[in-house]
Amino acid sequence: MDNSDINKGWRKEKSSNSLNEVFSSIKIPENASSWKKFMAYVGPGLLVAVGYMDPGNWATDIAGGAQFGYTLLSVILISNLFAIVLQHLSVKLGIVAERDLAQACKDHFSPGVNFVLWIFCEIAIAACDLAEVIGSAIALNLLFGIPLSVGVVITVIDVFLILFLQSRGFRYIESIVGGLIFVIFSAFLYEIILSQPAIFPMLEGLIPKKEIITNPSMLYIAIGILGATVMPHNLYLHSSIVQTRNYPRTTEGKKEALKFASLDSSLSLMLAFFINAAILIISAATFHTSGNKDVADINDAYMLLSPLLGTTLASIFFGIALLASGQNSTLTGTLAGQIVMEGFLNIRLKPWVRRLITRLIAIIPALIISMLYGEKGTAELLVFSQVILSMQLSFAVVPLVMFTGSKAKMGKFVNKMWLKVLAWTISAIIIILNLYLLKETIF
Template sequence: MHQHSRKAWRSERSSDSLSEVFSSIHVPKNAGFWRKLLAFTGPGLMIAVGYMDPGNWATDIAGGAQFGYTLLSVILISNLFAMVLQHLSLKLGIVAERDLAQACKDHFNPVVNFILWIFCEIAIAAMDLAEVLGTAIALNLLFGIPLTWGVVITIVDVFLILMLQAKGFRWIESIVAGLIFIIILCFGYELIISKPEIFPILNGLVPQKEIVTNPSMLYIAIGILGATVMPHNLYLHSSIVQTRNYDRTPEGKKEAIRFATIDSTAALFIAFFINAAILIVAAATFHTSGNHDIADIHDAHKMLEPLLGTSLASIAFAVALLASGQNSTLTGTLSGQIVMEGFLNIRLKPWLRRLITRLIAVIPALIVTILYGEEGTADLLILSQVILSMQLSFAVIPLVMFTNDKLKMGVLVNRKWMKITAWIITFIIVVLNLYLLFITFF
């Protein structure tokens, strides 16, 4: 029985996650289902952003161009993984009243925490790198701005975001939702004009044996998986779900978990649609016309117009890319804040921390664009995805550990089937990422 007397957390909770917006959004008490759901809607869309950032585009385009619709099943599976992991993340935030970074700080010893923090910052820098490059590429495609200047311009959006953050959290959520809507419109249009075939698409949703037996297909498949589940999202979700002013009682928490899970799962369906659309457009446009070697955003943009016979196709593509880059910048900013405050308890002024994070990403992007130009940026994007998938295990394992722990979660601990599912997903992710490392470096 001595176990129960052991304290669940090594230290008391030091402060609220994202304290300036903590519990700031009203949840109506005796309202009906839809009004309550509306109050909880928002964080899911902010999470969905990480699932359709410019890094995903590169892997989706390469997968569609090379292998047609075959890898759709991989996008589907990794999206289901994401739904489970994001559910665990919001659950941790609501039940333990800590975000994942704070939970790590309160559980592990200082050395482990420092290492986890470093890994996390590297992952956020890698993600920021993908956003910087994505935005710069979009500006280049739309307005002909040279990549180097595009990278410099991305430093400015830091200040735009900070103006928004001061207006309250709902503003940020609304802007994210608006940008996602633009991406959906652009890809809806691309889907209609690329006229994909329905049966091959449905067939692609069923996993094929060759995904595992064909090495180049497996490589892209792991890339898609790595680009789908984002480590920073697990930190982000566990924090922003606490912006809602629900009752901090077992009943109130249970209800909050229910609504937050609906919000998150619905938003991830949208992300699935967008990723699938990118792959389907690439398959219908490039694979069928024999352009199998298109692997990056520039080539894809160049080829859309001649193959689909309309310049609107490539404009819509670039606009969606710009929206995607801006969105990911927003969520990356918040993740950086959560991670630094949670692990280290350092509270910098938001603009200063944002500038530091952004400069860490901008400097390598600038060096590469100046030295290698377009070719370099494509390789850098793929590298950023590899770094992210390496970091993933370090976020997923603590998350599953904490939500499976009865001492930490009390009555709301994961059920038996969820515990097993979560560990299976973790095992698959860890093994695939180790394999990816092995292929990349040997």
């Protein structure tokens, strides 16, 4: 089976992507060991994992741990397993069909449907960017005393940071992201050692409980965790950046690329699971057990960590990790926005223009809320942004499951029956939970 066999299932040639035109030069060594080949594929998974540990996750995980202890650990675990499956499908679409999800949607759906999907995806990216803006502004406020409104405006500067990094090449971006993830990981490993969580209640929290569904307050945060964990724009992003590897475009070449790229994705997401779970565990061990169950935002957590854990380093490490998280998410949000606009609309904007538009959309509500309502308002806006992300998720997941389950589009690489059932089950769970949330929110 060659590329022409797969391309028969698509109505037209894929549109070009400026990102892959610039960065698709990372050569995969042909006769090297499996380890060296795998290391050549490492990178895109880390960029995707960033979206699973952004400031939006912090807000939902802190609130969940403080209010309900370790109970919602099971939601983080299940969400992460969902993410591993969906990102694998995203990798498969990119490697086999050599299309990102936006390009695939443009090929398959009518212009009207594509426009709606593009709008929903832009809303998701704006919601994600809103979380990054608020998270970075809060970190600047906590570490350096910079007012929230000023911190929100300062986040515009990252436009120039993005331009600089993109000019250096894709491997440079991946290295920076990997370094920042290491900072976040180290900070939370230190926090977990300080907080000394109870092992057995923590393990028990990994088992799902009925009350997560029956308790409306718990369900709201659980869906927020789902939205903060499985990011819709990451499905578009991963299907594109996985193509930055210059692997042989043959059946065997694609099989090998799919194996190594999926391993990169799964291992990176397990790292993201540790960080997400660590935030909730620290919140449960420090706040819930000490009776501070009303801690629902990053500011409160920062202020209470040092007194409760007995060292000022606890809060400082927390703030540094938050700042690293916000900057990391900024990088991937920019790339995702570029991919989505080009894939759906075939409109090419200069990266700094695209980034500035997205950031200004996020800055306006963040600036208004921070000026009018201060810390409490920005914290609530942060959690709400994650619920918005969750609501948009179905519009990315369903097309992805459709395309990778199509024999005509994927040839021999089509999802096996067990994977089709699993993928559609995950889609159904996401849709049902979001419909329930919508009903509860409206009525």
